[in-house]
Amino acid sequence: MTNATTVKLQSGASMPLTGLGLWKVPRDVAADQVYAALKAGYRLLDGAADYANEKECGAGVARAIQEGVVTREELFIVSKLWNTNHAAKHVEPACRKSLADWGLEYFDLYLIHMPIPLAYVDPAVREHPGWTTTGDDSGEIRTERSPIHLTWGAMEACHAQGLAKNIGVSNFCSALIVDLMCYANVHPQVLQIEMHPYFVQQGMIDVCKAYDIHIMAYSSFGPASWVELDHPATKTLPSLLSLDTITQIADAHDATPAQVLLRWATQRGITVIPKSSNPARLKENLDNTSLMLSEEEIRTISGLDKKFRIAGGGDPRINIWA
Template identity: 55%
Template sequence: MPLVGFGLWKVTKDQCADTVYNAIKAGYRLLDGAGDYGNEKEAGAGVRRALEEGIVKREELFITSKLWNTFHAHDHAKVAAKLQLSLWGLDYFDLFLIHFPISLQYVDPSHRYPPEWFDDNGKVQLQNTPYHETWKALEELVDEGLAKNIGMSNAAGALILDVLRYARIEPAVLQIELHPYLTQEPILKLAKLLGIAVTGYSSFGPQGYYELGSHKGSSSLFERDSVIQISKTHNKSPAQVLLRWATQRGIAVVPKSNTHARLVENLDSGSFNLSQEEIDKISALNVNLRLNDPADIDPRLAIFA
């Protein structure tokens, strides 16, 4: 799995195919998608164009997708994964993650897809499906060649340890919110100890949340003095510094951009090294600010409590 990938969250449908194609053309080989993003068909079209033009071979790409909360029951999980593959136009995912450790009431894809968090009446409806049932379905996807690797997203340490008690195929990757306002050292240490690779999302902290109005009053990391100072020292952008803060420690990142220049700039973020002092200075911005917390939607979803 490459250390710098392209994230598909909030990439609009009308731009997605071209954006994915251009990302691959620019050198991206890791694409991070999800059923919930609602743009899998368009992302697949971008991939198909790149393959048809011979820019890459399928085996050179690492494509990740995620299972949504309404498909946690064993049979629903397998049907959903196959639906997602068909939307992408792929035979397999390189990595398939359980998006959240939250089971919501099943919504038939023919009724609404992606189903999102709420039912037809705007309510959150929970479903009593244990995580081990969902994990078993993902293991069977590996057996059937539909997923090369499986993993967890938005999972806390207790759940990771629980999965390891029954997993026939252990999680290869853990994807978590990770940025200087939420440095997550304990779970990083645990993942390293267990040999689980980590992908950090929302690398720019509140940047992607301003347009959603859910930045929780936090200031931009791009405007923090320490980040600006370090970016000037290396003649790099604040975005590149924030990405390198993660990748230099072996954490994969999946930033998204609809701007081609920034897309290229993000991919080039591994072209320099930060000193340990600089890494520590950025880490010192930590205030344990979690921007993507389902408990903000419904207190019954307090998976990080």
């Protein structure tokens, strides 16, 4: 249990326990939203090449620095290597491209976005290929033979050159973590994974604790995190935000259900990165750490576990959760 607002990584770096997620933030509003978040007190930004808004997010950061709202040193900026750049020779160029887009000299944390090696797509052909690896709109997914240990070696080279102060992984299962620990020369600082009361992942928490890897949780609101994508999960399970268990705990603390869901993670030392385009909710989310849940409340929330993963599925050749 912690009442801190930051965490110290194994590397010694200090990272906020609450940050701003940048997925699904449209380009035309990204600069303003990042700027507003920094003004509201956010210091951790979770970006990725695949979110296709790094230039705009960087513009928001530049404005905040220019106006004296923050200094670069006060920020903790995260980016992620997209699946089409897993071949060792593509890792550094991809990292440098993301840095150039952000207008930064280094990332505080650079993650392998997914353990899925897709065929390379030249950025000149398609800057943000997503899952489209043929360079056209056919929707066909092509994989390539890029084993993770070689990708990780190239991530270590980015770290050695000072492009990434810390490196880590996302969407890795425990078997891949155990394997990674067999060859990593630079310690993986963070694992970013889906985590909410319907998907508690206690086993993964235990694995990461054993290896001193910090967990950064995404989709903290469960199905409600996926409303904008109209994901089927939003119809399969009741929203955590209106569930009696959560609303009763929220009422008892004069807090909001969203704050309870975030605090359930941060109080156990897990970082959260909710995205909001709403100024009031931005502040509400950041303020989750002013709340102190009892151990029994945390246990009750964890008891909602349904081992229900929302992210993933799709083409069986890349179904990393099967």
